[in-house]
Amino acid sequence: MYSKNGSIPKPETDGTEGWIEAPMPPEAPEGKEVVWLNWQWVVRDPKPVDREGYRWKWNHDQMQWIEYKLPGVQELTDDPLPAITSDQLAAMSSTDVQALTSEQISGL
């Protein structure tokens, strides 16, 4: 199989420059799908069904489907705050520490 600039791999090239070898797609286990994303074959669950005002999108960095709200939709809950590491906590001022939520420090 061959791909050019990330195109979906095909058995043959068109003879132009830039084609590179790509792996064969793996077999899709039952209930899974195989897709070509970011220069690699990905085996994943099918996309969940979208609900009104939200959309499931594939986050390749995390290799999972994440549900995002569409523009203009009011979020009912606050966005999760970033987790804090012990090293970061040690470097923080007392004021900053007081501002942390229990959720942020619970994992320390």
Place this chain on the structure above:
Amino acid sequence: MGLLSTIGAASARAYGFTRSAIAAAVDAYFNRVTLLLPGNGTNGAQNNTFLDSSSNNFSITRNGNTTQGTFSPFSLQNGAWGNYFPGSSYLSAAANTAFSFGTGNFTVEAWIYPTVGSVYRGIFANGGVSTGSFAVYLTNTNTVRLDYYGGGGVGTTTTVALNTWSHIVVARSGSTISIFINGTREATATTSDNNTSNACYVGASWGGASDYMQGYISNLRVVKGTAVYDPSLTTLTVPTSPLTAITNTSLLTCQSNRFIDNSTNAFSITLNGTPSVQAFSPFAPTAAYSAATNGGSGYFDSSGDYLSVGAAADWAFMSNTTALFSVEAWIYFISTGSDQTICCTNGGSSLNVGFALQIAATTNKLGFEITRGVSGSRVLTGSTTGALVPNAWNHVLFTYDQSLASNNCNVYINGASAETFSKTANAPSSSNPANPLYIGSTTGSAAMVYGYIGSMRISSVVRSSGIPTSPYTSDANTKLLANYTNGGIIDATGKNVLETVGNAQISTTQSKWGGSSISCPATNGNYCISPPNQPNLLFGTGQFTIEMWVYPTAFTNTAAGIIGYGLSGGYVDWNLELNTSGTLLYIDNDTGRVSASSNLSLNTWTHIAVVRTATAVTVYFNGTSVATYSTINNISGSSTSARLYVGTGAQVPASRQFIGFIDDLRITKGYARYTANFTPPTAAFPLQ
């Protein structure tokens, strides 16, 4: 210029795809083409893979539905752009004597493309409802008038057509004032009115308080002291190229990729409402699209779309003890309600090491920081006093040089210095940033861009200011070059960015022209969509032509959409769909419809054209009329969330997909290319 003329082979080659007939033709109506998908390119190409064109060739990971296409700051040459006014929107400039004409000569000139009639629509006004001001406007019967408030005026009886470009001139010389429409003097009068107001409103009348333009304005020029055209003559020669800042030009606007005044006054333009810069005007591009000249952009929809580039360690040079870098980018953002991160390595937190460049919610100011990984303590942080402008291209340049004692950071917006900052006493960390470079978000879930990011370059050197006139190129100091030109299904007009959904792709399996086509394989979920709210793909009550070659391989899906515009699961603005027998159905305004009298055939190429004249919609198969629909509905956009679908319909895009191949899809807005049976195209559509 004739309809067809030969251009050089270089343009065709520059487009980047194989076309058997190198010598191409020129389309006299190319300026009205608002979508052209030649379907040419690499077998298997989609719009989902992003390239770093620097020597680093960093991997770029696409997250969400981030996509790329040809809409860019360089889609058209400067002067050939237009502004769209959706209603309740206008432009203004600060009061200045340049807009006060007294009893002297002056000229107001523009191209207008009104999309709505029956209401008053301002073109240019220089004051409110007070004596001494005047307004040039369309009446509710589409005639053109200039009226001095409380004084005289002049008005045509000839009307301006809706949904097409018309050239309007109001010229005064001495006591003679005339109005020309498309080169013909349609009204003249004698005036002694004294114009003492000095305000400036574009797209509204009488102080911007009413009579908003609904439609487009391009190349609006105001000249004080000169009657550019002699009002005593009965005709004038309509310019065939964008207007320039001639002597005495007070204002020259609605012609660039930004809201700017190209006169020597360079007045600051203020947005009121939501006007937008559009790559749509009376003027066509001077050459066929090429990636190197015209570039592209990435589209980010603010819900999960972002790119991650390289590894965190690759970006340490931006936040370490010898930090020296520049970030340059173009951005066309749509929403102003949330923070939008252009690029970032620190997750937007001072708790992390890294860098961030972000547009602030509501204020649209450009914020930036270099963080040390210590809460509340940064190497540098600040925000510009000036702001970026929504719905227009903005160029930003951020430079940083840690080695300087002060003034380490310079920020430029559209070539002008926006801020200079000095680093704090806090030393930068030498550790790696928290993340790889994120484009379009801080963390993958926060501060996401809603709009387009154009050519972006990150360099390990301080770049000079200035507004680029072409996409960035790579040199020895370039660390990242993202030009968003690796799309497969791309628009040769430079107006649109499409997302390839599922396995929609370029395929060499079938082709009408050029060796490949757009493949929408069985059975569902493989199609293309545009971002929402595309006025260039709506037609009002105007003429239009939608045409393409189709090669259906199955009629499996009920009401399988070939192309359409509307709200998914909601209102259908316009749609072409096939039933399971291959019968084509055209629908507009959700209810108006007509079926073709014959069916498409499987596994063969058929040219489809849907043409609306002033009186009817006609469907042609291979140039022969197969249906006529005699109702002219107003296709004005049911929702700002509506969008274009290619390879599926607007009604239920996910499960009513066309199965087969599409080649050379072209939409011409405001023009009926065929008014009787015709010979189907014998070659690919011209690319310019």
